Amino acid sequence: MCYVELHACSAFSFLRGGSFPEQLAEVAAELKMPAMALLDRNGVYGAQRFSVAAREHGVRPIIGCELSMEDGSILPVLVANRTGYKNLCELLTQAHLRSEKGECAVGWDELAQFAKGLVVLLGSTEGRARLLIDAFGRENVFVELQRHFIRGEERINRELIDLARANRLSLLATNGVQYAKPYGREVLDVFTCIREHTHLDAAGKLLTQNAERHLKSDREMRELFRDLPEAIENTSRLAERLTFSLENLGYEFPEYPVPAGHTMDSFVRTIVWFGAQQRYAAISAKVKRQIEEELALITKLGFPGYFLIVWDIVNFCREHNIMVQGRGSAANSAVCYCLGITPVDPVESHLVFERFLNESRKGWPDIDLDLPSGDRREAVIQEIYRRYGKHGAAMTANVISYRGRSAAREIGKALNFPPSIIDRFSHLFASGDFPHTLELESQIEQAGLPKNHPRMPAFIRLYHAIYGLPRHLGQHSGGMIICRNKLSSFVPLENASMPGRVVAQWDKDDCEDLGIVKVDLLGLGMMSVMQDALELCRQRGRPLDLAHIPKDDPATFDIMQHADTIGVFQIESRAQMATLPRMKPECFYDV
Known part of the structure; x- marks a missing residue:
C-alpha cells in the first residue's frame, strides 16, 4: 500500500502555507499518491480548488482542517463522511461567529458535540488523549508522528509512541506539509516575517529550521519510518475510510412558500401573466409565445423557486421605496420583465432569451440586482439575513491575493530594504486603466536597487513565487448565497469586518462549481441619483418609471x-x- 499524505496545508492557511492547493495536487500526482488530504488552518478555504485539481490529476481529495484550540494548540481533524463534514462546518462556524474577523478558537469541551464522522490526529503528549478518545472513539484517534531532522524531535516521537501503546492507539506518519516542493520554504519564511512583523535578519528562531516540510514520495517516507512500517501502512488504511467528497455536498436551494392550492410552477406562471397584463397594454401573439416558451424552459430546468425568490426581493424593495432593477442578460427575459425584475421589454427590443437561459446551461441563472448604494442597499441585505437567519445566508468571499505592489512591498520589508526603495518601487506600478508594462528587473533598477545587489536574485525569485498567492479573505461586493436548511452545514461562515455581515469561506467561483446559488445585490451610486431624480419628477407632477422612459x-x-x-x-x-x-x-x- 502506498503512502498517503494526510496532513498538508496550502496558502489558504493565510501566511502559514507556501503553495496553491492546485500545486499540492499536481505534485501529489507526480509522486504517484493515490490520495491526499488538505488541512488548512481554521477553514476549508481551499478545499474546492484542491478537490477539482486533485480529481483532474487522478488523486482522490480528502478534506480536513487544523483547528486552533483555546489553549493555543493545533488539532488536525479529517472528514470521514457527510456527517463529519457537516459537523466540521458547524464547529468552525460556531468558533468564528463568536470571535472577531480573523480570530478563531475552539473549546476542548465543544469537540464531543461535533465529533461524529471526524478523525483526529494527536501530535502532542499534553494529557489530551483520554479526552479525545472519549469524544471521538478510540478507532478515530491516531497518534501523529513527523520526522524533519530537528533536534529534540525523536524524544517527542518516543513519548508519542509510548502514549499510543498505553492507550491502544494507531500510529500515523505524516510530513506536516506546508509547501509542495523544497523551494517553498523561502516563501514560508517571508510569510512568517509578515505574520510576525519582522524581517529575515531579525527573525531568528521564528523561521523554519530546514526545508523538509514538502510532499515526499512513498520511498522517502518509508526510509524515514523504516523502524515503524505500520505508521506508513496506516496512512492508506485510514485514507480508505475517508470517503467524503465535496461532489456529494447535498446543497438545496430554498423553496419559496406559495399560497394554498399552488405549486411553485403554477404560482410563478400566475404572477408572470398578472405582470404581463400590467406591462403590456395588449398582449400580442408574439409576446404570449415568448412568455410560454420561457415558462416551459424554467419549469423544465427546475428554476421557478429561484425566480420567485428574486421577485420577492424586488417586491420588498418596492414596498420600502428602494429602487431596484435587474442587470445584464436577465434583461433578455420576458418573464423577468413581467415579474418587474427588469424594466426593458425584450420582445420589443428583439433581445435573445437564450443568452440568459438555455437547456445547455450549467448551473443556475444569474440575475444581478442593482440597488442604490449606502443604507438602502444595506437594508435589503439585512432583510435577507432576517429571513434566512444568520446561519442561512452569507456574503460570498473575495480572496485578496498578492499582486505587484503588495507582493513587492512585503518582500522588500522581509529582505530589510530601506523604506525609500520600497516606496519608489511601488510608485513605478501602473495605475487606473493602464496595463503594467515595465519589466520587473528594470523596475527594480529604477527604484534604486542595483543589479549587482546581493539580495536582487532573492527579491526576483520571491516576487515570482508569491505573486498571486492568497493574502487574506474579504467579502464580495454584492454576492449573497442562501440555503434551504442551515448554510453552515455546507460551508463554514465567519464574521466580516463590516458589522452585521457574515461571510462564507468560499468565493463565487467555488460556490458556482458546487451548485450553490448566488444572488448579486450590487450597490450603485448612479441608482441613488436616479431614484432621487424620479422622486423629483413625481413631486412635480410628471411621474415616471424606468420601464416607460x-x-x-x-x-x-x-x-x-x-x-x-x-x-x-x-x-x-x-x-x-x-x-x-x-x-x-x-x-x-x-x-
Whole structure:
C-alpha cells in the first residue's frame, strides 16, 4: 500500500502555507499518491480548488482542517463522511461567529458535540488523549508522528509512541506539509516575517529550521519510518475510510412558500401573466409565445423557486421605496420583465432569451440586482439575513491575493530594504486603466536597487513565487448565497469586518462549481441619483418609471455619440468613451 499524505496545508492557511492547493495536487500526482488530504488552518478555504485539481490529476481529495484550540494548540481533524463534514462546518462556524474577523478558537469541551464522522490526529503528549478518545472513539484517534531532522524531535516521537501503546492507539506518519516542493520554504519564511512583523535578519528562531516540510514520495517516507512500517501502512488504511467528497455536498436551494392550492410552477406562471397584463397594454401573439416558451424552459430546468425568490426581493424593495432593477442578460427575459425584475421589454427590443437561459446551461441563472448604494442597499441585505437567519445566508468571499505592489512591498520589508526603495518601487506600478508594462528587473533598477545587489536574485525569485498567492479573505461586493436548511452545514461562515455581515469561506467561483446559488445585490451610486431624480419628477407632477422612459430619444444618443458620458454608469470608462464616437449608437439595440 502506498503512502498517503494526510496532513498538508496550502496558502489558504493565510501566511502559514507556501503553495496553491492546485500545486499540492499536481505534485501529489507526480509522486504517484493515490490520495491526499488538505488541512488548512481554521477553514476549508481551499478545499474546492484542491478537490477539482486533485480529481483532474487522478488523486482522490480528502478534506480536513487544523483547528486552533483555546489553549493555543493545533488539532488536525479529517472528514470521514457527510456527517463529519457537516459537523466540521458547524464547529468552525460556531468558533468564528463568536470571535472577531480573523480570530478563531475552539473549546476542548465543544469537540464531543461535533465529533461524529471526524478523525483526529494527536501530535502532542499534553494529557489530551483520554479526552479525545472519549469524544471521538478510540478507532478515530491516531497518534501523529513527523520526522524533519530537528533536534529534540525523536524524544517527542518516543513519548508519542509510548502514549499510543498505553492507550491502544494507531500510529500515523505524516510530513506536516506546508509547501509542495523544497523551494517553498523561502516563501514560508517571508510569510512568517509578515505574520510576525519582522524581517529575515531579525527573525531568528521564528523561521523554519530546514526545508523538509514538502510532499515526499512513498520511498522517502518509508526510509524515514523504516523502524515503524505500520505508521506508513496506516496512512492508506485510514485514507480508505475517508470517503467524503465535496461532489456529494447535498446543497438545496430554498423553496419559496406559495399560497394554498399552488405549486411553485403554477404560482410563478400566475404572477408572470398578472405582470404581463400590467406591462403590456395588449398582449400580442408574439409576446404570449415568448412568455410560454420561457415558462416551459424554467419549469423544465427546475428554476421557478429561484425566480420567485428574486421577485420577492424586488417586491420588498418596492414596498420600502428602494429602487431596484435587474442587470445584464436577465434583461433578455420576458418573464423577468413581467415579474418587474427588469424594466426593458425584450420582445420589443428583439433581445435573445437564450443568452440568459438555455437547456445547455450549467448551473443556475444569474440575475444581478442593482440597488442604490449606502443604507438602502444595506437594508435589503439585512432583510435577507432576517429571513434566512444568520446561519442561512452569507456574503460570498473575495480572496485578496498578492499582486505587484503588495507582493513587492512585503518582500522588500522581509529582505530589510530601506523604506525609500520600497516606496519608489511601488510608485513605478501602473495605475487606473493602464496595463503594467515595465519589466520587473528594470523596475527594480529604477527604484534604486542595483543589479549587482546581493539580495536582487532573492527579491526576483520571491516576487515570482508569491505573486498571486492568497493574502487574506474579504467579502464580495454584492454576492449573497442562501440555503434551504442551515448554510453552515455546507460551508463554514465567519464574521466580516463590516458589522452585521457574515461571510462564507468560499468565493463565487467555488460556490458556482458546487451548485450553490448566488444572488448579486450590487450597490450603485448612479441608482441613488436616479431614484432621487424620479422622486423629483413625481413631486412635480410628471411621474415616471424606468420601464416607460423612451428608448428612442435622439438627444440621448447624440450625447453618447459625442462621448459626453462622464457619470453615466457602464459607458463612462476611458475604453467606452473612446469607442462610442466610432460606434455611433443610434438605437437601444446598438447600446
